[in-house]
Amino acid sequence: MRASFVVQAVILLVVAVGLGILVVNAAKGWAGWIVFSVIVMAAIGVAIAQWSRQYPAAGKKRRFTRDSESDW
Secondary structure (H helix, E strand, O other), X not given: OOHHHHXXXXXXXXXXXHHHHHHHHHOOOHHHHHHHXXXXXXXXXXXXXXXXXXXXXXXXXXXXXXXXXXXX
């Protein structure tokens, strides 16, 4: 495991715990919890979108062939 990954994970954990404590103290009623859950789901969606790469073999040429016998 790379050191930069560990540092990022620790920072993320500290920020998440801090925001969780802040929300628990600030949320009054069910509406606050719904808003908090929507924010959390949006953050998870952004994290998933940023994590997955569209072209995993970046830097390599994409291989394809085209010839007269191809059905494409």
